[in-house]
Amino acid sequence: MGAGPARLVNHGLGSLSDVRVDQVEVEELAFELGTTFRVLRALAEKVTIAVQSNHIPLILAGECLSCVGTLAGLAAESTAIVWLDAHADFNTPETTVSGFLDGMALATATGRCWQKLTSSVRGFRPAGERNVVLIGARDLDPEERALLERSAITSIDTTTIRKRGAKDALCGPLNSLNAQQLYLHIDLDVLDLSEARVNQFSSTGGLSLAELLDTVRAVAATRPVAAAAITAYDPSYDEDGRALRAGTALIKELIGSNFAPGPCLSTR
DSSP: OTTHHHHHHHHHSTTOSSOEEEEEOOOSSOOOHHHHHHHHHHHHHHHHHHHHTTOOOEEEESSTTHHHHHHHHHOGGGEEEEEEOSSOOOOOTTTOSSOOGGGGHHHHHTTSSOHHHHTTSTTOOOOOGGGEEEESOOOOOHHHHHHHHHSSOEEEOHHHHHHHOHHHHHHHHHHTOOOSEEEEEEEGGGBOTTTOOOSTTOOSSOBOHHHHHHHHHHHHTTSOEEEEEEEOOOGGGOTTSHHHHHHHHHHHHIIIIIOOSOEEEEEO
């Protein structure tokens, strides 16, 4: 998935004017917690600079934990989270059965775990669970599901979006958020497997590309989107190029319709 951002930049942004691409350099070391959080601290600084320059950052990242750096740069206490993903990413070190760090991303963003490390990312404050809307999650571990059900997070499944339409399904939950701005997080595996194989975790039961674009429009219509992220695209699984085309369409929708010209930040 770390190869995804460069592929999206090269194929999704080349035809767009007034977009500046910035990059977070990653050390040539095996990834582990220390390296990961150094990247998050660097990303937070770049997001802060973008916001102070009146630009709206679009983050292209291999992993979802990039949200910590983005929220830190935005000042998380005033930002609600809209999280689109096939997974809840709500495991903690105590509940995970795989040890996959990215499966703890939303739990980390809401202060459920890795609190000592997140405190090292300047500007980061955990988001309140009542200010989180999770959309499209369907593949959850048993203990993770139990945590989510006991949380204050609002979860909206694919069936609800499909039956009611994105605007109607999301209007109430989004309007109830107590924040002036939004962070829009899109893990591309929220798409249905029949739409595109985005990565090794792609599955059935997801959104179509049309439904995803409608959801993005519905979210942006409620209040300002201060930053957005597109994550988890693994080109090695995208044999027919459909995931790349979906990611490109999403980038153009975000920048063309809802974002002012500004930097596109990538981590890899």
